[in-house]
Amino acid sequence: MLSSIARQEDLCRSTLGHIKHFLSGVFRYAGRQGVLDSPNPMREVEIPRARPAGETRAYTLEEEVRMLAILPEPAATIVAVAAFTGARKGEIRGFLWQSYDGYTIEVKQSVWRNQVGEPKREKSKGAIPVIAQLKPFLDRHRASSGNPSEGFIFRNLWGNALNLDALVGEVIQPALEAEKIPWYGWHAFRRGLAMNLHRLRVSDKVIQQILRHANVTTTINIYVKMVTQDAEEAMKKLETKCSLVVPQTVPQLPSEGTQLGTKNGVITVQQAQPLEAVRENLAERGDSNPR
Secondary structure, X not given: OHHHHHHHOOOEHHHHHHHHHHHHHHHHHHHHOOOOOOOOOOOOOOOOOOEOOOOOXXXXXXXHHHHHHXXXXXXXXXXXXXXXXXXXXXXXXXXXXXXXXXXXXXXXXXXXXXXXXXXXXXXXXXXXXXXXXXXXXXXXXXXXXXXXXXXXXXXXXXXXXXXXXXXXXXXXXXXXXXXXXXXXXXXXXXXXXXXXHHHXXXXXXXXXXXXXXXXXXXXXXXXXXXXXXXXXXXXXXXXHHHHHHOOEEEEOOOOOOOOOOOEXXXXXXXXXXXXXXXXXXXXXXXXXXXX
């Protein structure tokens, strides 16, 4: 079955893994209900070869601030909640006024489509601190909603959980596109909070507690996308430092212009050169593997 799905649909390997997990749960449930009296047929199924998952995105604090400056209500408040609590989309839809005391907001439930249920897992339940920058958004939203004491924080005209996907299509994306701000989805705010906290040197265990991950490995894996950016910034700093204090030794092939005093075709240059200039010199002589 999975092989057939993989042939017909352009799905990544992780998505196929989610499908297998879902189907396995269906058959387990069927077994418990007495509908299936044989072993779970998904148990021995291998995930077929498929393309790797695409790169995930995370919003920076600067991008989030720009969004809050241009979005109307209630979109701005919902984005602020996503950015400053790291809650999942279903958890945001499930937030209740009776679970907000002005200092924390408690995750008790999640809403998928029109179904209210438990959060993703038991450890997903918990209280999230509300920072000072988020509280005015929630307080203003409460006042504009008639100061309710209970019910969904973000609700439609009928009092049900607001459809965030419709809000994105009708309000958020058009506003962001006008300002050339990309929309990466609700989970990009959750990843962004993890990265912002990590850059502030908050410990992984504390970030795990805030995001309510089942284990710290999940939390750490979020930072993988930071490696390239952080490494590049670090090497740029090193390059700047080296340009001030370290003479560059640039390997060159002997040529007609080689001056006396060179040894083995290596010229010691006292004027420091940036890394890009070194790469250009190496490329000109055909050495594509600088060391």
